Amino acid sequence: MRDDELERLFKLYHTPLVRYLTRRLGDRDWAEEVAQETFLRALRQDAITSERSWLFAVATNLVRDEARKDERRRRHLQLLAAEERERVVEPEGDTLERAQERAMARKAVDALAERDRLALLMREEGLDYNEIAEALGLSVGSIGTTLARARRRLAESYEALQADEARRAGGSHGTH
């Protein structure tokens, strides 16, 4: 692939790809690394027929491969991060609410079946049914059902988490 073609690809798809990966991984840095690697892979390709679905499929694969390889290293970093969190006094307050929302959203997304999750995240980035089907190796006819199920389950689990949180909050207020 020529540089100008890569640049065009980058301009078109970098933002949605990073957003997709960020939602997938929960880490913007990691998402950007994977996105860059994805574009590097594209650079090595002679021709790509379905660009967007190709990019999203490669990025999805990279996430899995890299995570598998780096499991031990990531675990170590996790522990370091936990110690750092312990050391630093974090401000509390409003961000707590947003953090709770984010955590609930993450839990709800994680509760989805892998294929449902990927289909939903890709759809949110504007991939059409054909592209999603191509990226995930599904039939186009099944995408509507997959998305319907994913959306319903996502909303239901999020609502359940919200209800739990409200119950907990109500209980803690009652003790004051």
Next chain:
Amino acid sequence: MEHIDEGTIHAWLDGALPPDEGARIEAHVASCAECAAAVAEARGLIAASSRILAALDDVPRGVIPVAVVTGESVTPESVASTSDAQKDSPAPAGAVVASSGDTKPMAPHVSRAAGRASRRPWYRRPQWAAAAGISFLAVTLTAVWQRGGAPGVMDSMSERAASAPAPMVAAEQAASPAASGAAEPTAGVSANSPSSPTQEKAKTSAARRDAASSNEQKALAAPTEARKELASTANRTVQDGAASASGAAGAANAAGASARERDVARAAPVPAAPPPSVAAASADVQARQAPDSLAAKRVNPSAVDAITRSESARVAAEARLQRSSSNLSLEQVVTTGTSSSAARRSPIPVVGALTAKAAAAATMTPSALAGCYRLQPSDVAQGVGIRSLLQLDFAGAGSDEARPAYAARDLAAGNVQSAMARDALRWTLSTDGAVVLVRGEGASARRVTLRIGVPLDSLAAQQLQGTRVPCPER
């Protein structure tokens, strides 16, 4: 016609059906109440899922996923080989479970706390810390008893800060350079004009440089009438800053507070910042003319002489102000600050802080802090807003300066008045988050340090300005 299945409804709403089929469904929905209800529900689900997923975008950089992936690589072939029955199965054990807020343990059989404890050096373990604390307390009490009531730190502080009724406001930027890179809201980047990560960081850096330079320009342009009082106020503040550095405000916040106080130097005569475009343009010109200016240094917190340059600039500004005459009303005081080390270390890179400080005589009351402050992010490129107060640190009367900070969670959203009357300060945030009203409630205090943290709407690194403004009529 039979009712439409849910998958088809979603495909229709997603525009994935051919026109003729779409028209057929549309006609059916118009005549079938049950299907119309299903369509309405599907619309709700689509909107809800988008909203939920959008919450995941608010992720700071450097968040390490809690769980990891061990699953197989996906290829179209491998996915296609999965049976339909597996579609409904829960995520495989190796699925990515990455979360910034989640605290699921990594391994079920090893608790995180146990893991941490085993890696701590001996001097950080709780039992040693407790022993050290008790020993320190015993020695301190003995020393105090032996001195027999000699003047302490607070007394000397109050002497040094003999008369300073005016509060100063310092605003802080609260993110590291790395965090500033994370600041660009993803949604705000147009697909038609994306830029590389390097370019985005450069943009943010430039915007911050512009903002800082703008503040410098404001200070230089201060009317002479306004300068003298500002200078005296700044002098008092600096004196008190030195005192406070030794006086140890909240133990946990002492380092950050003293760093902020050193930066309480920038002043400008306008009650509110000029229009963003004008400020940015003029700042840009100035930055180009003086690439080694304070503004240029300030955007780089790691610059060795950043503080020195800041201090020298402050001293020069004060000298200019002292040469002038007349009064400067408090309404015209604008100060800015830079990131505190604590904020830079924080994994939440979006917390700015406004510091208001009153150095005063022994009878100083918190009412000196009373007033309204316009909180204004100077980096307009990011278009952030201030959502609510985060916390209020208040050192009360007497020698109780080391009282630990506490969070004012009651102030979660705008226009919520704090119920924390015991510290004799109440504050209100306007509904749009732009103005904070601080009211004193009469208790006496020798020194008051008010630290107001404000979480921003985006992850952008922002420089905040706190401008004392006339309070709006109620």
